[in-house]
Amino acid sequence: MNLSLLLENLTSPALLFFAMGILVVQLKSDLEIPKSSSKFISLYLLFSIGFNGGRELAHSDFSVEIIWTVLFGLVSAVVIPVYTFFFLKKKLSIENSGAIAAAYGSISAVTFVAAVSFLEIQQINYSGYMVALMALMEAPAIVVGVTLISLYGKKDDDSPKISSLIGHSFTNGSVLMILGSLIIGLLASESQAQGIAPFTNDIFKGFLAIFLLDMGIISGRKLNDFIKSGWFTTLFAVVIPLINGSAVALISTLVTNNVGDRFMLAILAASASYIAVPAAMKMAVPKANPGLYLPMALAVTFPFNITFGMPVYLTIIGS
Known part of the structure; x- marks a missing residue:
């Protein structure tokens, strides 16, 4: 792996603010970002990514390459939860296996946001349609996870229908914000886009740093409890993202030669959902333990990807 790339990533202000958040918890400080401010910042980041993605789009x-890349992303969102489910159910219950598989087959919008900043530092461009693909990849894994639970677990007549789960996925606030912003960015003229450029571009990195500070605090609080759950889930939360991201980084050359797009595909495959999937699983599979799949995605996989994962995937693509 390119050590200079890793060092540059580890010393970026955004990542250091994330580390500061974890340290804040260890020091038992009362520093925290108010929930209302945190929600606003997360919505702003999704808005900025979506709008700029629409401008790029x-x-x-439109080309055949776009079609193949989108199909590749959707297939990975189906394949990942299937193989991880059968691996997980050797050690965990059917409900927990399905929920974790859905989380790792789905995507993390926050990891995507961090990846955008990472590519910007490396001066690598990615295609605007990757933003739309990110939103599209959220629902398939949820459907696959719930379907596998229903096939291998005890039947529950009160479980929500698949159609309602899909609808819930696409009406999720983060998905609506990024898709809506994408469409607005696509429709806006050049002069109209320039009019709000200071808001969509200039302050992005500052908000990202504060947001990652908040994510560090949240991760730090969940990490201590999660470590007590055992080595298997901790190891899974590191190894499986690395396998998924590395495999997609290699195989994606079959559908596109764009380095930025291949990197984004790898990040989407390596990330794990801790917003949309927990919300869906709470409704569809209440027996699944959120004390497992939520900290796995947020407190282990997320920090792994933004520290070590991203340089690894980019090195694989560039090699």
Whole structure:
């Protein structure tokens, strides 16, 4: 792996603020970001990514490569929860296996946001349609996870229908914000986009740093309790993302040669959902333990990806 790339990533202000958040918890400080402010910042980041993705999409030509790349992303969102489910159910219950598999087959919008900043530092461009693909990859894994639980677990007549789960996934606030912003960015003229550029571009990194500070605090609080759950889930939360991200980084060359797009596909495959999937699983599979799949995704996989994962995937693509 490129050690200079890893060092550059580890010393980025955004990542250091994340580490500061974890340290805040260990020091038992009362520093915290108010929930209302945290929600606003997360919505702003999704808005900025979506809007700029729409602007990029407006300048892009529709091609066969786009179709193949989107299909590749959707297939990975189905394959990952299937193979991870059968691996997990050797050690865990059917409900927990399905919920964790859904989380790791789905995506993390926050990891995507961090990846955008990472590529910007490396001066690597990615296609605007990757933002739409991110939103599309959220629902399939949830459907696969719930379907596998229903096939291998005890039947429950009160379980929600698949159609309601899909609808819930696409009406999730984060998905609506990023898709809506994407469409607005696509429709806006160049002069209109420039009018709000200071808001969509100039302050992005500052908000990202504060947001990652908040994520560090949340991760630090969940990490201590999660470590007590045992080595298997901790090891899974590191090894499986690395396998998924590395495999996609290699295989994605079959659908596109764009380095930025291949990196984004790898990040989407390596990330794990801790927003949409927990919300869906709470409704569909209440027997699944959120004390497992939530800290796995947030307190282990997320920090692994933004520290070590991203340099690894980019090195694989560039090699």
